[in-house]
Amino acid sequence: MRTNLTKEKRKPVDPGSKQPNTLSVSELDRKARFVVMFLILSGMFWLLFGTLLALVASLKMHLPDWLGTAGWLTFGRVRPLHLNTMVYGWASLTGAGVALWMLSRLLKVPIMLRGYIIIAGVIWNIGLLLGSIQILAGFSRGIEWLEFPVSTMVAIVLCVIIMSASVLLMLITRRVKQLYVSVWYIIAAFLWFPLLGLVSSLPIFDTPTVQAGMNWWYAHNALGLWFTPVGLAAAYYFIPKVLGRPIYSYGLSLLGFWALALFYNWNGFHHLIGGPVPTWFVTISISASVMMVIPVVVVAVNHHMTVVGSFRAVINSPTLRFVVFAAMSYTFVSLQGAAQALRSANEVIHFTHFVVAHAHIGMYAFVTMMLFGACYYIIPRITMREWHSKGLIKWHFWLTALGIIIYTVALQGIGVFQGFAMIDPDVPFTDTVTMTIPYLAARSVSGVLMTAGHLIFAWLMFRMVYRPGEQPASPLIWNKIREEFAS
Amino acid sequence: MMRNTILLFGIIATFAIAMFGLTILPKMFIDEGVKEPTYFTPFEVTEGHRIFVREGCIYCHSKQVRAEGFGADFERGWGRASVATDYRNLLPHNLGTMRTGPDLANIGARQPGRDWHYLNLYQPRAINEHSIMPPFPWLFEVVSEDARPGREGLRLPEAYRIPGMKVLPTDEARYLVTYLISLDQQIAGVD
Numbered sequence: 132m133r134t135n136l137t138k139e140k141r142k143p144v145d146p147g148s149k150q151p152n153t154l155s156v157s158e159l160d161r162k163a164r165f166v167v168m169f170l171i172l173s174g175m176f177w178l179l180f181g182t183l184l185a186l187v188a189s190l191k192m193h194l195p196d197w198l199g200t201a202g203w204l205t206f207g208r209v210r211p212l213h214l215n216t217m218v219y220g221w222a223s224l225t226g227a228g229v230a231l232w233m234l235s236r237l238l239k240v241p242i243m244l245r246g247y248i249i250i251a252g253v254i255w256n257i258g259l260l261l262g263s264i265q266i267l268a269g270f271s272r273g274i275e276w277l278e279f280p281v282s283t284m285v286a287i288v289l290c291v292i293i294m295s296a297s298v299l300l301m302l303i304t305r306r307v308k309q310l311y312v313s314v315w316y317i318i319a320a321f322l323w324f325p326l327l328g329l330v331s332s333l334p335i336f337d338t339p340t341v342q343a344g345m346n347w348w349y350a351h352n353a354l355g356l357w358f359t360p361v362g363l364a365a366a367y368y369f370i371p372k373v374l375g376r377p378i379y380s381y382g383l384s385l386l387g388f389w390a391l392a393l394f395y396n397w398n399g400f401h402h403l404i405g406g407p408v409p410t411w412f413v414t415i416s417i418s419a420s421v422m423m424v425i426p427v428v429v430v431a432v433n434h435h436m437t438v439v440g441s442f443r444a445v446i447n448s449p450t451l452r453f454v455v456f457a458a459m460s461y462t463f464v465s466l467q468g469a470a471q472a473l474r475s476a477n478e479v480i481h482f483t484h485f486v487v488a489h490a491h492i493g494m495y496a497f498v499t500m501m502l503f504g505a506c507y508y509i510i511p512r513i514t515m516r517e518w519h520s521k522g523l524i525k526w527h528f529w530l531t532a533l534g535i536i537i538y539t540v541a542l543q544g545i546g547v548f549q550g551f552a553m554i555d556p557d558v559p560f561t562d563t564v565t566m567t568i569p570y571l572a573a574r575s576v577s578g579v580l581m582t583a584g585h586l587i588f589a590w591l592m593f594r595m596v597y598r599p600g601e602q603p604a605s606p607l608i609w610n611k612i613r614e615e616f617a618s
Numbered sequence: 619m620m621r622n623t624i625l626l627f628g629i630i631a632t633f634a635i636a637m638f639g640l641t642i643l644p645k646m647f648i649d650e651g652v653k654e655p656t657y658f659t660p661f662e663v664t665e666g667h668r669i670f671v672r673e674g675c676i677y678c679h680s681k682q683v684r685a686e687g688f689g690a691d692f693e694r695g696w697g698r699a700s701v702a703t704d705y706r707n708l709l710p711h712n713l714g715t716m717r718t719g720p721d722l723a724n725i726g727a728r729q730p731g732r733d734w735h736y737l738n739l740y741q742p743r744a745i746n747e748h749s750i751m752p753p754f755p756w757l758f759e760v761v762s763e764d765a766r767p768g769r770e771g772l773r774l775p776e777a778y779r780i781p782g783m784k785v786l787p788t789d790e791a792r793y794l795v796t797y798l799i800s801l802d803q804q805i806a807g808v809d
Binding site: 191192193195196199200202205206207208210211269270271272273274275302310315318319322323326330335336337338339340341342343344345346348356389392393396397399400402403405406407408409412415416474478481482483484486487553554555556560561563564565568 | 621622625626628629630632633635636637639640641643644645647648649652653671672673674675676677678680682684685688689690693694699700701702704705707708709710711712713715716717718719720742743746748749750751752753754755756
């Protein structure tokens with residue numbers, strides 16, 4: 132094992148060295164085309180749907196009587212559906228597509244079981260659709276991050292298991308000796324997420340506080356063991372790839388990966404500080420949250436030292452712009468998370484808008500921006516087409532980046548004041564509500580900016596897929612799927 | 619292949635240990651004390667809990683009180699610190715993570731009157747003009763003033779009154795309010 136480590140350190144990422152029986156990069160991409168496009172495009176559909184829900188929920192926070200007579204549009208149904216479509220629709224589907232593509236490139240084998248993955252993707256989308264209807268109709272499971280009925284959740288998990296099988300097959304049949312750091316993260320993600328989903332669907336958590344424990348163990352791990360590894364894999368892949376230089380230190384990559392695996396798993400109970408669970412569980416989670424500083428700083432140093440000296444590329448490359456923004460957000464949000472978990476900080480910011488913004492830095496500024504960056508790199512390569520407009524990509528970046536920055540500053544700023552007001556018994560509770568309203572309105576404005584960014588992204592994607600006047604080589608979608616099974 | 623084994627083993631092991639530590643272990647520690655007591659939970663309360671979950675109340679109202687000295691929960695009259703037995707084994711749990719609105723673990727003791735709750739659910743701004751709580755008009759029916767003799771409509775302020783009509787709570791509203799009033803943490807533990 133040790134020899135492998137030192138060898139890989141000197142090897143540039145994804146070297147073009149051709150071995151016999153190895154498919155060329157363009158052949159790999161051609162095989163990945165249909166399945167990756169399918170996953171990314173379905174993810175994009177859920178991104179747009181989830182964005183609409185986000186706007187409705189955000190506006191309702193300061194206009195409570197708007198659409199107030201429609202039961203299915205009440206805040207308590209729209210808000211959880213927003214979270215679920217973004218998490219299991221946009222980030223999971225697109226993330227899976229991005230991860231499978233990276234793995235195919237890194238292991239030099241085509242994506243395996245492509246036909247089955249497409250079927251899984253179709254079932255996944257149907258599951259999301261049915262689950263969405265059920266939440267709006269009032270049949271939510273009522274557990275945060277797990278609002279989809281167990282049926283939808285199990286369907287999603289089974290679909291991920293098919294992808295996991297593909298990932299393991301690719302690992303076994305790989306045409307490279309060393310496993311690059313992104314590969315570890317992707318394999319870990321595809322093993323962790325199905326396990327998480329299955330455990331969370333078990334009917335053994337049948338008393339309220341135990342269920343609450345499972346709830347936050349799951350919710351924190353969904354971010355930490357599914358989206359974070361995929362996001363970090365993308366950062367580790369695209370930063371050296373676009374810059375054309377190897378990652379700074381192999382040793383740091385190794386430390387970062389195993390420290391994350393060791394500590395992130397244990398973070399969940401910091402959501403229950405002060406709650407009705409035995410204190411020592413909470414204390415374990417607080418310690419683990421603080422320990423997360425290690426993998427985060429290690430990854431940050433590793434990425435920073437790789438980029439250092441090439442900041443011009445960050446400005447010029449559409450991919451790097453998003454990826455570096457996302458990687459910086461990861462460092463920021465994780466260090467913030469470690470500080471937030473401390474009891475003294477948590478006493479103030481728990482139950483406030485601060486935490487809502489924190490979650491959005493994680494899922495948006497980190498995961499979503501990373502996926503945008505990855506899409507801008509991957510899609511021209513698998514479709515063999517160039518992006519319609521460089522300027523629009525810039526607009527996409529600045530609208531979304533500015534949007535999430537306004538979101539964070541507004542809600543975290545007022546969140547701190549809200550928290551201090553709430554722990555001061557002399558302040559009437561109503562004041563802790565009224566003080567936030569201008570900032571909730573600012574959040575809606577930031578939401579409009581991000582929506583505009585998403586629409587630009589959708590338009591660029593649309594131009595990529597649909598070219599007026601151009602005849603597609605094989606028009607029938609079913610032929611494509613049959614092809615995927617045959618190859 | 620050595621590398622694969624270490625990687626896969628490490629991935630599964632780190633997950634499994636923490637899974638045991640944060641889901642199975644709490645179950646072993648907490649369940650024992652919670653499962654023993656038999657709760658007498660009336661139908662109205664279970665149904666009310668279901669509606670509480672359906673309307674997503676938990677996204678703005680936590681239902682867990684922190685101990686005196688940690689935050690101002692106690693000083694605000696939200697009751698003593700919550701314990702595992704306060705939740706009557708009603709699932710899903712609604713401990714919540716947000717206090718856009720006040721904590722509800724003790725709402726039954728703070729607002730024991732049904733009429734207050736009906737009014738607040740039908741139109742929160744009728745009680746507190748600064749409230750940003752959503753209205754829940756679908757838990758109520760608006761009927762002609764002459765209909766259902768003997769049943770008095772909600773006493774709405776002038777601005778929200780509908781001329782010639784009265785607003786009556788449906789069964790769902792009655793269940794939800796029964797559930798809310800049952801949330802009382804003045805008493806030590808649950809009956």
